[in-house]
Structure formats: structure tokens, C-alpha cells
Amino acid sequence: AQWQESVQNASSWTYRDYVDGLTSMAPMTNRYGRHFWNKQDFAALLEPWSKHIASRDLVVVTVPPSGAPKGLLWERFCESVGIPPERFDSTISANESLGAASAEVMRYVSAAAEGTNVSDAVRRNLKKVVSKDILASHKSSEPTLLLPPELQAWTTKRSRTLIQEIAALQPTVIGDLEELMPD
Secondary structure, rough: HHHHHHHHHHOOOOHHHHHHHOOOOOHOOOOOHHHHHHOOHHHHHHHHOOOOOOHOOEEEEEEOOOOOOOOOHHHHHHHHOOOEEEOOOOOOOOOOOOHHHHHHHHHHHHHHHOOOOHHHHHHHHHHHHHHHHHHHHHHHHHOOHHHHHHHHHHHHHHHHHHHHHHHHHHOOOOOOHHOOOOO
């Protein structure tokens, strides 16, 4: 998902380069690893806050797994901020991910725009119109983008470490940290 967001926001990084960078032995020494882990190392994001607020006030909301009831993430978010979910319209469309082919199309669009004087407004329109309005509708007919099978053991180990690091901070968890384990 993080790679998809990058290509929808004008990056032309290949998926393989991105995955290789974030799984490298020293991921913070390359742009791909930094891009990913600066946003996805949840324990590292929580740790500075844990020094200034009580652990019960440090709240982690996990994303429910595929197949969970529609609206569950919204309900969890509302619980975290103390608002009743029924006060708001939760039927608004979701921020759908792209299929593998559509993500690659966006990477090519981003590559074509590199080095040009394409304005920020045009880039925003490319993301909104091409990605969200056109390509997202093709997701069900495209393969899903997955991590390469040879990274399964690494992913499981890294996810388990991440869960342990978060749990050590003793935050209030809405959902289940086990939802951070990959399928």
C-alpha cells in the first residue's frame, strides 16, 4: 500500500526496488527503506510520545483484516476519540487500493511526468482522476500486488518484532495487535 501511494504521488520507483530497499539489512540508508519505515515503523512512531504521555493515553487503532464487517475501522476510530459512530455518515466510499496492473500504470504516468514542469494541480488531478476515479474501478479484475513469497519468513519475523515493540510501550489497543501479522 505504501508503494502504491508513492506511485500515485508522482514516484516512479519500481515495486521490486522498493521492496528490496525496505527489506535490506540497513533500510534507513536508502530512499526506499526510509520512505517506508518512516511511515510504517509504528513502534518508532509511538516511542517519542510514550515519554510524554501515560501509556493508557497512547492509543493504537488496528486495521481490521479483509472480510471484517464494513465500518469496523470507523467504529474503532470513533472509540479512540470518544465520539459515537452513528452520528456520522459512514457510507462514504472507501479509499480503495489499486490492482497490480493499475499501480504499474500509475508508475508509468509518474515516470512520464518526471523532469517536466507538471504543476502540483495536474499531479493532484492525475491521482484523483486517473488513479481513484478510473483505475481503482478495475481492481476486482486485476491481480493483487503481493510481497514476493521468498520474503514470507522475513515479513513474519519483522511483523512479530513490531508487535512486541508496540506491546512493550503498553498502549491502549483498539482492535488486536495480531492484526498486524501478514496473511
